[in-house]
Amino acid sequence: MKINRGRGQFSLVFASFFGAAMIAAAFAYSNYRYSEYKFINFSNLIFYTKKDIFTPVSEKYTVVVYSSNMQDFNTILDKISKENPILAIDMFQQKRGKEGEVLYIASGMNTLLKVVQKFNVYDLPSAFRIKRFKDMNYKQDSLIEVVQ
Secondary structure (H helix, E strand, O other), X not given: OOOOHHHHHHHHHHHHHHHXXXXXXXXXXXXXXXXXXXXXXXXXXXXXXXXXXXXXXXXXXXXXXXOOOOOOHHHHHOOOOOOOOEEEEEOOOOOOEEEOOEEEEEOOHHHXXXXXXXXXXXXXXXXXXXXXXXXXXXXXXXXXXXXX
16 A cells, blocks of 8 residues: 655645745734824824813823814714713814813814824714823724714
8 A cells, every 4th residue: 555645745834834824914914903093193293272282191082073163062972982081173273172071172274184184084073092102192092983
């Protein structure tokens, strides 16, 4: 009886190669998903409250990008999670300060455009979560959700 060992070795090499390829694909997908989320550095982008420059103090925020010219913020507020402090970025640039659990921040148009472009905000109002990465650098922690 003749045993063909060549095919067995080939199958073992092929299986090892296939396993390594699967691990590499999983790693690449994981890196892609991680890089899909964006960073915002509050030391480079200046936002203002009613009177002061905004300095983040919380570890997490829910960011809401909206326009006070389009709709009342209280309507939006009823539809978003309040588990984190809320940063409301008004594209109409009204400075309102802090009201309850909401901190309204504004900035110059160039800064607002950078935020809109970086986070791919296409519809208003939109919301997403950020969490502290290091110092004043925050990382996006959720997908962008259009608030309906």
